[in-house]
Amino acid sequence: MQEYFAKHPKVWRAFDIFLPFLATLAALGVGAVMLMAFDANPVEAYGALLEGAFGSTNALADTLVKATPLLLVALGICIAFRGGVINIGGEGQLILGALGATLIGLSFPDLPGYLVITLALITGFIAGGAWGAIPGFLKAYFNVNEILSTIMMNAIAVQGMNYLLSEPMIDPVQLEAASRIPQTARLSAAFDLPRLVPTRLHLGTALAIIAAFLVFIFLWRTVVGYRIRAVGLNPNASRYAGINVPRHIVLSLLLSGAFCGLAGAIQIYGLHHRMFTDGSATGFTGSAGFNGIVVALFGQLHPLGAIPASFLFGALIVGANKLQRVMQVPSSFIIALNGLVVVFVVSADYWRRRLARRQEAEVVSEMTASSEAEVPT
Amino acid sequence: MDSSQLILTLASIVLVSTPLIIAVCGEILTERAGIVNLSLDGTMLMAAMTGFIVAFETDNVWLGFLAGMGIGAFFAFIVAFGSIRLRQSQYAIGFVLTLLGDDLSAFLGQNYTRIPGPIIKHLPIPVLKDIPIIGPIFFNQDPVVYFAFILVAVTWFWLFRTQPGLRLRSAGDRPEAGFARGVGINFQRYLYTILGGALVGIAGASYSLNIKIGWSEGITRGLGWIALAIVIFGGWSPIRGMFGALLFGATKALATYLQRTFPEVSVVAFNAIPWVLMILVLLLVSSDFTERLVTIAPKSLQRPLQRLLRVSPPQALGSTFVEE
Numbered sequence: 001m002q003e004y005f006a007k008h009p010k011v012w013r014a015f016d017i018f019l020p021f022l023a024t025l026a027a028l029g030v031g032a033v034m035l036m037a038f039d040a041n042p043v044e045a046y047g048a049l050l051e052g053a054f055g056s057t058n059a060l061a062d063t064l065v066k067a068t069p070l071l072l073v074a075l076g077i078c079i080a081f082r083g084g085v086i087n088i089g090g091e092g093q094l095i096l097g098a099l100g101a102t103l104i105g106l107s108f109p110d111l112p113g114y115l116v117i118t119l120a121l122i123t124g125f126i127a128g129g130a131w132g133a134i135p136g137f138l139k140a141y142f143n144v145n146e147i148l149s150t151i152m153m154n155a156i157a158v159q160g161m162n163y164l165l166s167e168p169m170i171d172p173v174q175l176e177a178a179s180r181i182p183q184t185a186r187l188s189a190a191f192d193l194p195r196l197v198p199t200r201l202h203l204g205t206a207l208a209i210i211a212a213f214l215v216f217i218f219l220w221r222t223v224v225g226y227r228i229r230a231v232g233l234n235p236n237a238s239r240y241a242g243i244n245v246p247r248h249i250v251l252s253l254l255l256s257g258a259f260c261g262l263a264g265a266i267q268i269y270g271l272h273h274r275m276f277t278d279g280s281a282t283g284f285t286g287s288a289g290f291n292g293i294v295v296a297l298f299g300q301l302h303p304l305g306a307i308p309a310s311f312l313f314g315a316l317i318v319g320a321n322k323l324q325r326v327m328q329v330p331s332s333f334i335i336a337l338n339g340l341v342v343v344f345v346v347s348a349d350y351w352r353r354r355l356a357r358r359q360e361a362e363v364v365s366e367m368t369a370s371s372e373a374e375v376p377t
Numbered sequence: 378m379d380s381s382q383l384i385l386t387l388a389s390i391v392l393v394s395t396p397l398i399i400a401v402c403g404e405i406l407t408e409r410a411g412i413v414n415l416s417l418d419g420t421m422l423m424a425a426m427t428g429f430i431v432a433f434e435t436d437n438v439w440l441g442f443l444a445g446m447g448i449g450a451f452f453a454f455i456v457a458f459g460s461i462r463l464r465q466s467q468y469a470i471g472f473v474l475t476l477l478g479d480d481l482s483a484f485l486g487q488n489y490t491r492i493p494g495p496i497i498k499h500l501p502i503p504v505l506k507d508i509p510i511i512g513p514i515f516f517n518q519d520p521v522v523y524f525a526f527i528l529v530a531v532t533w534f535w536l537f538r539t540q541p542g543l544r545l546r547s548a549g550d551r552p553e554a555g556f557a558r559g560v561g562i563n564f565q566r567y568l569y570t571i572l573g574g575a576l577v578g579i580a581g582a583s584y585s586l587n588i589k590i591g592w593s594e595g596i597t598r599g600l601g602w603i604a605l606a607i608v609i610f611g612g613w614s615p616i617r618g619m620f621g622a623l624l625f626g627a628t629k630a631l632a633t634y635l636q637r638t639f640p641e642v643s644v645v646a647f648n649a650i651p652w653v654l655m656i657l658v659l660l661l662v663s664s665d666f667t668e669r670l671v672t673i674a675p676k677s678l679q680r681p682l683q684r685l686l687r688v689s690p691p692q693a694l695g696s697t698f699v700e701e
Contacts, residue, residue, distance in 0.1 A: 086468050086472075088472065138656070138659075138660060141664075142660050142663060142664035142665075142666060143663040143664055143665065144656070144659045144660050144663050144664070145609060145659065145663065147415065147468065147605075148602065148605055148606045148609070148655075148659060149656055149659065151602045152602075152606075152652040152653075152655050152656050153656075155599070155648075155649070155652040156649050156652050156653060159645045159646075159648045159649035159652075160645070160649070162645050163643055163645040163646075167643070290476055291476075293472060294473060294476065297469055297473070333484050336477060336480045336481040336484050338476075338480075339473055339474070339476050339477030339480065339481070340477070342473045343455075343470075343473060343474075343477070
């Protein structure tokens with residue numbers, strides 16, 4: 001097989017790019033076995049899934065809407081992982097961003113829409129960034145394990161959200177009705193992000209895609225981005241090269257949190273138009289803060305790779321709802337399937353690298369063979 | 378609160394801390410060998426779910442524990458295989474498995490939620506249980522509790538007083554040196570990751586068979602992360618880890634007590650405090666700053682304080698090793 005690839009580099013490149021999708025298909029195969037174990041017909045089930053995700057304009061728009069926060073979180077995760085820190089605090093940072101953005105919308109109900117939206121998105125960016133910077137600061141200057149501190153910051157953010165939404169920020173209507181559902185009042189309709197087509201698709205999706213390109217440029221075409229990646233690859237070498245390592249660790253977690261916070265702000269202004277909680281983190285975030293990590297890994301920690309990856313996972317999530325309705329398969333099956341997909345993609349990456357290594361070795365041996373032939377005897 | 382109530386409370390703290398103690402011992406073995414099994418939270422849920430279903434269907438608690446062990450070992454094997462053989466980030470694999478375990482357990486266990494099942498029997502130890510105070514707290518419990526405390530002693534002895542323990546630690550501290558002395562580093566890492574995972578599986582199963590009795594979605598959620606934090610707090614030592622787990626159990630009990638005593642304070646504060654405390658504790662034991670703080674203390678106290686407050690991880694923790 002590798003001989004064939006060595007002769008046809010273009011086929012190899014195509015294969016290389018599509019390998020994650022082949023791995024996805026393999027994971028769907030395993031999922032089919034699981035479905036059969038639950039007495040569901042896999043063909044029908046996947047048919048329902050596809051129809052739910054792409055079957056109509058509305059379905060497609062929903063897929064894109066679901067993909068938007070995943071993409072933004074994944075961008076943040078790319079920055080953190082490239083900077084050598086692991087950010088599992090996406091959930092908390094997303095919540096903080098959403099809270100900050102909601103506060104802006106509630107505080108200035110009379111200002112013009114474009115002003116409030118801009119201000120709110122910036123606030124969300126900053127609030128998420130601040131929440132991410134705390135574990136970054138603890139990691140850089142006090143050596144505190146960022147995996148655990150970010151997880152704990154999630155729990156703290158959830159408790160803070162529950163408190164704010166049940167006391168100071170609660171919808172006055174809920175207070176009067178004494179039902180006390182923990183949610184804020186609906187933001188003024190003037191603050192809704194513009195719809196792109198007459199579906200639920202909103203401007204946030206376009207913003208997220210633009211952000212992906214900006215993050216790519218930042219990481220690979222600017223000095224600060226280069227330094228962040230250098231610190232991630234080898235902190236000691238970076239230190240001897242004169243890079244302030246602690247500062248860049250804080251910066252990468254700060255930016256990582258900032259994009260998660262932006263995701264939260266866009267969820268509020270584009271989709272929900274109010275903040276609410278069911279007591280846990282997933283009620284509002286829909287686990288986007290965690291699934292974004294999976295998306296980033298699927299996109300091989302590349303901002304542009306995150307675009308198709310988030311689209312795929314958005315489709316899986318939206319399709320899952322349809323699957324659940326039609327086939328009575330619980331939607332947690334799909335999230336389990338997400339995990340399977342990533343495990344497969346990760347193993348496929350190993351296979352890809354091994355093929356690439358063999359191929360290089362073959363080219364080298366061919367070159368040496370031909371150069372030996374040229375030596376005059 | 379009178380004295381008999383206090384003793385009951387202490388006994389329940391010991392009981393609820395045991396899964397944490399077992400999981401912490403397992404993860405210490407794994408991390409001492411140089412691998413971080415980040416999947417604890419998902420593994421414990423899977424083990425709790427599988428353990429309960431198997432025990433329910435066979436009506437045998439011990440088979441339930443065995444199944445939990447198997448699941449834990451299997452998840453740990455994926456982490457070990459992914460990081461050693463496939464050379465992927467062990468953190469990424471562990472995290473994905475955490476999510477997978479959480480959702481898969483909810484999916485596979487949906488038909489078994491909130492039904493009563495078999496429960497492990499109480500086993501008071503004769504004579505010892507009659508010792509005042511200590512007896513009712515430590516020796517009037519079930520076998521899993523005794524297992525946890527024996528495990529702490531055995532793990533400590535194995536790690537720090539035996540030859541195999543030395544080989545195990547060499548894999549996590551100085552893999553090159555260990556390899557030069559003929560230690561199969563990656564074999565050690567596979568072995569102790571899987572063994573540690575099996576222990577985490579017991580911890581998960583003991584939750585649904587012993588403490589909360591029965592399965593419901595996400596019953597152990599969060600505990601895995603707490604166990605990972607206690608491993609750091611415990612300085613990768615089983616005895617210190619045990620105290621960490623007991624301390625955490627006591628803090629939880631105290632929070633519940635305070636909540637009942639001060640109902641006017643928002644419940645949110647009591648829910649958030651353990652996490653804030655955890656971050657502060659991690660800050661205290663991990664930071665160089667603590668070392669400077671210790672120098673304020675009198676000379677004679679400095680060394681013991683240093684040993685008490687500061688910990689450092691196995692030096693090759695989380696790195697990959699290529700046997701060449």
